[in-house]
Amino acid sequence: MSQPETRITKQRLAVTQALSEIDDFATAQQLHRWLQDSEKKVSLATVYRLLQSMADDGLLDVLRSGDGEARFRQCVTETHHHHLVCRSCSKTVEVQAPSVERWAARVAAEHDFSEPEHTVEIYGVCAECRAKKLA
Missing domain, CATH: 1.10.10.10 (Winged helix-like DNA-binding domain superfamily/Winged helix DNA-binding domain)
Structure with a gap:
């Protein structure tokens, strides 16, 4: 359908x-x-x-x-992707992570799940915000 x-x-x-x-x-x-x-x-x-x-x-x-x-x-990217997000300024970068995709598929298979989907956001502090802190 x-x-x-x-x-x-x-x-x-x-x-x-x-x-x-x-x-x-x-x-x-x-x-x-x-x-x-x-x-x-x-x-x-x-x-x-x-x-x-x-x-x-x-x-x-x-x-x-x-x-x-x-x-x-x-x-920004049409393919599946993840995000790095700055906790200070909210700057966001799209990243590809093939190892995460393999891990998600493996974990799903180990638990007899099919069609796994996931989202990953990694939060940290970007270089610009770290530099501002040091200045």
């Missing part, structure tokens, strides 16, 4: 444009504020719904902060 085609609405185009103009991860509230400032009429509920739909379709990266709030960004 094929998946239904996603409708391209004015609201979806506005959210896509906002994401393309924002270089970093943003919350639904931040995107909604950007849309309001740009005089685009998209309700906050619609922003949440569109972000979830786009994330489910694999078009967005999603990171959850310590308080559980989701932050979204258009994927």
Whole structure:
């Protein structure tokens, strides 16, 4: 059974444009504020719904902060990837990790699981923030 085609609405185009103009991860509230400032009429509920739909379709990266709030960004890399995230400035780098993929597949197989999926975010402090601390 094929998946239904996603409708391209004015609201979806506005959210896509906002994401393309924002270089970093943003919350639904931040995107909604950007849309309001740009005089685009998209309700906050619609922003949440569109972000979830786009994330489910694999078009967005999603990171959850310590308080559980989701932050979204258009994927830079189209293939499966992971993230390094700076705890100080939130700088995020996409990384490929073949050894993690092999490990996940092996662990799933050892426990008789199939079709394993995973997300990995590694948090640390980037070189720029470390340099600022030392200055």
